[in-house]
Amino acid sequence: MTKNILYFLFLALFASSCSNTKHLPEGELLYTGGKIIVEKSKETTNKERKLLQTESNKLLIPKPNKKFLGLRYRLFFYNLAGDVKKEKGFGHWLKYTVGEPPVLFSQVDLQFNKSLLQNYVENNGYFNAKTTADSTRNGKKVEANYNINTKQQYKIKSVQFPTDSADISIEIYKTQLRSLLKDGNPYNLALIKEERVRIDSRLKEKGYFYFNPDYLKIQVDSTVADHQVDLIVKVKNEAPKIGKTSFKINKIIIYPNYGINADSLSVASDSIVKYKDFTIIDNEKLFEPRVFDRVLYFKKNDLYNRTNHNLSLNRLVNLGTFKFVKNQFIVSNTIGNYLDAYYYLTPLTKKSIRVEILAKTNSANYTGTELNVNWSNRNTFRGAELLTISAFGGFEVQLSGEKNGFNVYRFGSEANLIWPRFISPFKLNSSSGFVPRTKATLGYENQNRIKLYSLQTFKAAFGYIWKGNERTEHQLNVTEITFASPQNVSDLYNEQIAANESLRKVVEKQLIFGPTYSYTYTNTMQKRKKNTFFYKGSIDLSGNVTGLVTGANIKKGDTIKIFNIPFSQYVKIQNEFKHNYKLTKTSQISSRIIMGAAFAYGNSDEIPFSKQFFIGGTNSLRAFRSRSLGPGTYNGFNDSSTFLPDQSGDVKLEMNTEYRANIYRFINGALFVDAGNIWLLNDNVNKPGSKFSSKFLDEIAVGVGAGLRFDFSFLVLRTDLAFPIRKPYLPEGQRWVMDKVNFGNGAWLKENLVFNLAIGYPF
Template sequence: MNRTYSMMKNKAPLLYFLFVILFLAGCSGTNKIPKDELLYTGAKIKIEGNEPSKKERKALKTELEPLIRPKPNSSFLGLRPKLFFYNLAGQPKKEKGFRYWLRTKVGEPPVLYSKVDLEYNKSVLQNYSENNGYFNTKTIADSTRSGKKAKVTYTVTPNKRYFIREVKFPQDSSAIASIVRKTKRRSLLKTGEPYSLEVIKTERERIDARLKEKGFYYFNPDYLLVQVDSTVADHQVDLIVKLKTDSPKLSKLQYKINNVVVYPNYSINSDNVSTSSDSIVKYKDFTIIDSENLFKPSIFDRALYFKKGDYYNRTNHNLSLNRLVNLGTFKFVKNQFKVADTIGNYLDAYYYLTPLPKKSIRVEVLAKTNSANYTGTELNLNWSNRNVFKGAEQLTISAFGGVEVQVSGQNNGFNVYRVGTEASLIWPRLIAPFKFESSSGFVPKTKATLGYEFQNRTKLYSLQTFKGSFGYLWKENERKEHLLNVTEITFASPQNVTPLYQEQIAANASLEKVIEKQLIFGPTYSYTFTNTMQKRKKHTFYYKGSIDLAGNVTGLVSGANIKSADTVKVFNVPFSQFIKIENEFRHYLKLTEDSQLASRIIVGAGFAYGNSNEMPFIKQFFNGGTNSIRAFRARSIGPGSFDGSTDANTFLPDQSGDLKLEFNTEYRAKIYGLVKGALFLDAGNIWLLKENPDKPGAKFSKDFINEIAVGVGAGLRFDFSFLVLRTDLAFPIRKPYLPDGNRWVLDKVSLGNSSWRNDNLVFNLAIGYPF
């Protein structure tokens, strides 16, 4: 038996070698190619001739390569694993199961040489070259065979490139020619630039867009002609912009708006609309036909930009449609323009609006977990009225209840129960003593909210919180948004404080802040900019800046700004005075179609003054958790080098601070199908502005960089389109609470050690991306 084992051991390398050879042979993909077929392995482009410069030849080659069809089977180091799995799966008997999935999802069928159209590819390459100024280009194609494989070489011989010498615009005296001529200053056709058919097409669209802004509703780019004269000079062209003589008469007419007719209760399934006299309402320049009197006419005056006598323009056309949709009241918005019957060169505008159901109810059941090992569920019940006062106002009343339980860890048994309600009312206008005009497609809104929450932390305390706010929301455009709460009020009152929590307060006085009665009121403002919706851009950004001014006016009136021994109270509760500023900046770098590098920086500061010695606990900053530094449990980091862990017999309190600094970066890439992967690094901490004897090392100092916590990890994201389920596994590599000089713990990482994993690995389960 020993001898047999020894022989097998000696032959093992040979067996492995044979297995690798067989695998590589399978990956080549030629073993199952039909008898009279060849596997197409791709194409090569050669640019010959000395007329274009070396730089031009290189650029032209780069532009031509993606145009060739079909694309060969994907390969890696000369192997074709997808084709291998396609062949391995064979022909499945039914359209489901593992074999079907392996063949259709993991594998890909062979790309055969018989599917390659040489003449078509030649014409594509030649047309592209000539459309970009390389006139009279010659293209040939040649294929070569090697065993069961075939590849193609396309040889492109371009002539010297043509450049634009002069651009001429229409010179006649017609209104349309005059407007076309005035667009010349912003023309995309520029002297000295290379000839490009694509730029000519774009220029026609640019001129058409300009004409649409000047009332030429029936014009389109096809009615413009750009003639090319290549005889004017050596490898130069003149471009002559003309209006086609056979274009329709309507396209040359400049139209104004006549009647604006609105049907606010239109059924998309029926073309019949009521026109009885009792259903027609005249309001300013509008005619509203609403037999059920569902909406106040004034909402259409605010939403529609067209007024009688205005020239038609596409900007107002689109803004009006966007505003009607943005009201949130209509399911479908349809628009139509017709030439007026009673007056020349005028258009009647019709708006057909299909309302959403006025009232609706929604029930949501949520499951959640976080890195503090709390898991739980929440039930939300929402009732909405989308037109409560007939002015497209939206009233929402919600009730919620939930429980969070820690299944393991030091907070096991300290369960959290929440129940509450909130009412919000949104008006599609600004209710203010001043007049506000917005030229964006987004309706400015006024929002008022009122809410109550009861939270019970078993074995510790209960907390009642009342909230209210009144403010304005408006968007300049799809990238810029403003939110101004004229006042935002929070009143928190503790109840049922247990002896256990009182004992903890005696040991750590800072815990008393959590259960203090708090009255916070004052204005808040935030500004958001983002261009992340522009998917084609390589660099996209997101920025949000906010400021919270609590008790500033009341402090001036009451004299609380002048420091005295007495604390000023409102309704027998000291009101908070502070300034809080927070900035969040994100950058997204697109690496490929399926990968990106996402980074975020958060900087925040809060300063208490006047009537307050410290920032209110609920307004302070926190760090750690599923959307923060994922290698540490939620709200556990800092402040500074302070170690917030306590004995195993007690709970772990949340750590808060007056200053916050956080940095995150994450590499995201598609793995397969809906599964995406990520590698990430998180760093940051919080600090106090003042010394706290109960939290040594918590004050911000010039050595703050030495107190940064750092964590790394990896995760999976399951993108189901309607939601993203995220799983992250992280561990710390720098612990700020360790003695100075020993805070980097990268050398102590031991993934194979169960004790190390138990103490350091943190699993996060969440919905959506962290940023």
């Protein structure tokens, strides 16, 4: 049997190979690629040869048709599609999207590639190298052959920076400690060009606004020693005087209400405001002058530098108040070696209203719609503040799961006021290009769970948001208050509480207050990187100071109440890490790890229900219904309650890995593995097996599945089918259930196969 399979594969590959050349145009040959041989030499090490061969291979053009296991698969599909007359349809897709046309030898310019290789080796210090080019034909296939004889590579003997007394020469000399060119390193033209850019960047920090890398030359003297060169850094004689002049800042003129018409630059006598070092020309007096003192880094008589130049522009854009930001530096006509700085700022519309109709899903398998009405007022108090007031209402229906029919209706409102600065009794500053913000929030939500209960939630928060750079962000809420009050608890729900006491905590009044902090790092915006990361760590504290001051201790019966409600006291920490690895332009592997723990003490014996950890569902372990898994080895399906409770825990571990690839245009596919569980820190007599212990790895649930993602640009609709392969609530030794998988069995499908419909990617 195995021999037959191998024989069949051999025939398939042979037939495919023949078909690759069968359909070539008359007189044409198939180009199979270029082969470069770097000749062995006593003067060249094996490491140098391998590096040359690897890098020079990247230069050859064109690239041959792609191969996999010896099969030029894309060319195979191109030929398989035959003649396609229509510009759309399956045949066109197969021929031009899946397939690719043959790369012909007539498209190859051997002499051009030879010159590319010769230039490359010379630019890397092999000045005496010789390159030849030829080709080898085999039937209707041709391979290009290139031979490189390198000789000995030239190394850097010394790097000489200017030593004359000119100001610019002195500044260039000061940069030599961080030079990219080091004695003893190989000669490298690309690195020499980078060195010119590096020196220019350092000069830009010293006031040389009009300098550029082309004003520098680095002379090469190859006569100093055998296979060695001296590099001599000089400013070109033809460099203009203005490029060799260091400038300071003179006037700083700001137009905060600049438009494209000429009237925006007209100056009325009462529209000019002098504030510190700034001249603000604003006919409508839209902004308080102090706004610009906070965001502009330049002051009068400051030496020009590119860092402050870019930071100022970044902050103006980051204010979120201006539609366009334009900057110009002009040589002052009143004082020598000075620049006048002009800022032309076009404001966004001050007031706006936005109406959104959203389709939404959540981790509890609920799908629904929501209407949002958002009103915004930019520059509310003339200090670039942003006031937003929103009202929302919507409903959610569980399309699959144990709570089908228990629909959720919700409505509420939220107001946010953001100041583009730190509001604090202490002096706080941020030196990044991102404006720090102070944010105050007030909100109310009414959630009505049909047949069960309604829940009113009031919240308030005050805190700070700031970024160290484009990759890191901090958010500190000095205080965050949540008050939850249940209403209209139904008899049905009370009956279930009698059968399962854990349901009671869902409808208990809660008062939560305390600081929260989160730190986020991401480089996912760097699209060209093969590996990108996202990390978010957060800590949530409630009632800690109050509990300490009052001496609250629920274990001794000393429970402290505020407004006749016991306040919550706990510490909660959570870490989330994501990693994306790009395999090709259209495929990647995405992974996520979530680890969290929460500990109640003092005035509380358990974490508030809304702050506990949950697992399972469309954005979690997709092979398990939302919040139905755990804690530990506990099986909530065995409860005498007919209504399945939301299983929650104090500790959470979750891991997800997903292979994603494009299938056709807007359709993407995925294969995934999800694993994890939640646990309690303390024993619970009603939930045996739920306590976290050293055996936690033996209590991990695992699910696998596949799905489709329909990316409509404005909406990503996701469908996933998943099933468990490890069930932690089964007896030890029986938890792996891969041998029980049976897609032909209706009972197995009904019990194990979970369909998830969601919006957006799971992580």
